[in-house]
Amino acid sequence: MDAPATERGASDPAAERSPRRDRERRAFIYGFVAIAVVAALPTLPFVNDYLLAVVVRALIFIALGQAWNVVAGIGGLLSLGHGAFLGLGCYATGILFNDYGLPPWLGVWVGALLSLAVALVMGTMTLRMRGVFFALATIAVSLALDQLARHYVDLTGGDNGLALKFLGDSLWFMQSRTPTPFVYAGLVFVIAYYWITRWVLGSRLGLQMRAVRDDEVAAAAAGVGVFRTKLLGLLLSAVMTSVAGTLYMQSYQAIDPETAFGLSQAIQLQLPALIGGLGTAWGPIVGGAVMIFLSEATNWGSTKLGVAGIDILVYGLLLLAVVMYAPKGIMGLFAARARGGR
Amino acid sequence: MSGLETAMLPVMQAVLSGILVGGVYGLLSIGLSLAFGVMRIVNFAHGDMVMYGMYVGVVGSTILGIDPFLALPASFLLMAVLGALQYRVVFRRFVGHTTLNQLLAAIGLGLALQMVAQLIFGVDARSAHSIFAGKYDLIGPFFLARAQIVAFGVAGVATILVELLLRKTQWGKAVRAVADNIEAAEIVGLKSQTINLTAFALSCGLAGIAGTVLVTYYPTDPTKGFTLMPIALIATTIGGLGSIGGAFLGGIFCGVIQQTTAMLWNSALQDVPLYVLLLVFIAFRPMGFFGRRSE
Numbered sequence: 001m002d003a004p005a006t007e008r009g010a011s012d013p014a015a016e017r018s019p020r021r022d023r024e025r026r027a028f029i030y031g032f033v034a035i036a037v038v039a040a041l042p043t044l045p046f047v048n049d050y051l052l053a054v055v056v057r058a059l060i061f062i063a064l065g066q067a068w069n070v071v072a073g074i075g076g077l078l079s080l081g082h083g084a085f086l087g088l089g090c091y092a093t094g095i096l097f098n099d100y101g102l103p104p105w106l107g108v109w110v111g112a113l114l115s116l117a118v119a120l121v122m123g124t125m126t127l128r129m130r131g132v133f134f135a136l137a138t139i140a141v142s143l144a145l146d147q148l149a150r151h152y153v154d155l156t157g158g159d160n161g162l163a164l165k166f167l168g169d170s171l172w173f174m175q176s177r178t179p180t181p182f183v184y185a186g187l188v189f190v191i192a193y194y195w196i197t198r199w200v201l202g203s204r205l206g207l208q209m210r211a212v213r214d215d216e217v218a219a220a221a222a223g224v225g226v227f228r229t230k231l232l233g234l235l236l237s238a239v240m241t242s243v244a245g246t247l248y249m250q251s252y253q254a255i256d257p258e259t260a261f262g263l264s265q266a267i268q269l270q271l272p273a274l275i276g277g278l279g280t281a282w283g284p285i286v287g288g289a290v291m292i293f294l295s296e297a298t299n300w301g302s303t304k305l306g307v308a309g310i311d312i313l314v315y316g317l318l319l320l321a322v323v324m325y326a327p328k329g330i331m332g333l334f335a336a337r338a339r340g341g342r
Numbered sequence: 343m344s345g346l347e348t349a350m351l352p353v354m355q356a357v358l359s360g361i362l363v364g365g366v367y368g369l370l371s372i373g374l375s376l377a378f379g380v381m382r383i384v385n386f387a388h389g390d391m392v393m394y395g396m397y398v399g400v401v402g403s404t405i406l407g408i409d410p411f412l413a414l415p416a417s418f419l420l421m422a423v424l425g426a427l428q429y430r431v432v433f434r435r436f437v438g439h440t441t442l443n444q445l446l447a448a449i450g451l452g453l454a455l456q457m458v459a460q461l462i463f464g465v466d467a468r469s470a471h472s473i474f475a476g477k478y479d480l481i482g483p484f485f486l487a488r489a490q491i492v493a494f495g496v497a498g499v500a501t502i503l504v505e506l507l508l509r510k511t512q513w514g515k516a517v518r519a520v521a522d523n524i525e526a527a528e529i530v531g532l533k534s535q536t537i538n539l540t541a542f543a544l545s546c547g548l549a550g551i552a553g554t555v556l557v558t559y560y561p562t563d564p565t566k567g568f569t570l571m572p573i574a575l576i577a578t579t580i581g582g583l584g585s586i587g588g589a590f591l592g593g594i595f596c597g598v599i600q601q602t603t604a605m606l607w608n609s610a611l612q613d614v615p616l617y618v619l620l621l622v623f624i625a626f627r628p629m630g631f632f633g634r635r636s637e
Binding site for chain 1: 458572575
């Protein structure tokens, strides 16, 4: 997304470097301030548990959006079923804890391995074909998991879902009465996933993923292993989603098939990156915050009005508006203004 | 009757109902396949157009007292107009390539359509009453619902008509030319935007017909679009993306697999083999039964 800057840099490297470094420094300061504010929130007197729960929700969806961003934003793969990996993470952690007493610290890796396996099978079967087939396959996989989760009631709790047994405040079992610990856990996730995305963007893999996204044929001609690149992107994204799923499970303490594998969840996983800016490390962070704010506002509005479903209507229109009028999201709008205004 | 025959009877019954149900799945799919074949648009909002078609049947039956089968022309026209509008506002800019943004735009549109339906009609399931409802025909040893037989007939006729329209008429020739090569079609004087608009309107009109036929034996609610969409997508892929006859046969294939699974294994898991089948087709035969190899 820095294409114009790079072009300028090619003609005049000195002029390019300093605004970019300025931008980096500014981004670092913004980030630091944001982290400090969120970290200080639980200690402030006017902040209640409801507000903290909203913050946790925002942090979780930023992390999930960041994971989707890796496969869709950087890799250009149309995953419409990332709920599958979220669900596997949630269910694996929950079932292993409830039935076998396994702490989520271990359950998370079982979920990640399951997600890895599903992504590997799905990717191997579909990533050699055109993008639309991959998109269809991701839907099929989440719907299949949905039917299985509804059917095997003994294991998953069926339609009603699975609720974690509550043991009281415990770090070992990642349980807490108040949302405060999850604010910090969520913050750790957001920072870690931001750095993973930054690392991917700067790495050889990220370069190859973007090359494949922009022009598969040209990338192949330049010696990029197209299939391998796509698959690695999908695997990384699946594991990131699944691991964040454990945080989701511990924070909400319950999961059901609709929440895990349903379409509206899949869309909520996509919106942070789409609103904020696909393929950028800051996009999901900005977009996730905006999405949760809008979601809370419309929820409040629809309870006031007594009409259900307005939040979904807003999601739909938002999705439509973003892809039609601002395909590069909020970050894209900022970048355009920065370029035009200078 | 021998023991084997007695054992096979329920399976035969499941296959027959599968064919009948599948015909309507085919009807759901041909419009979807048309939009993809002509414009490379995977219209995730197609299911929601079907859902609106179902409500046309409900409104006609409960408010105006018209049999859903007589409401078919109105349903076709209404959905075609709505489809043309969608094409003008949303899909026009996505013609030619199936992109992430195109899929997301269709999903966004689908969500909006679903919620508008919920605001108008409420969340409760509604059904339409047809003169064929609740009547069964005994054909040999098999019980078949008459509404499903008539629905299958409508689906078959619609498929044949669309195939004829595409193969035999001037309009069909123009549509195929635009689908093959949009620049070349423009050069010989075809107005590709107008032709695509009519093709998209036809696609949505077919969704309307499918919905109105379906509501004669299957109640509707605002989420039905999302419920029906996966099967339509699978049938279209298995039949061959872009093929009309293929989509119809793909629908029948899905119907048979679904009903026999429900009969032999478990009705709660009746769709799981379809999802697996989709993956297998994508991996080994992405052009489906009748798609062109280049797909």
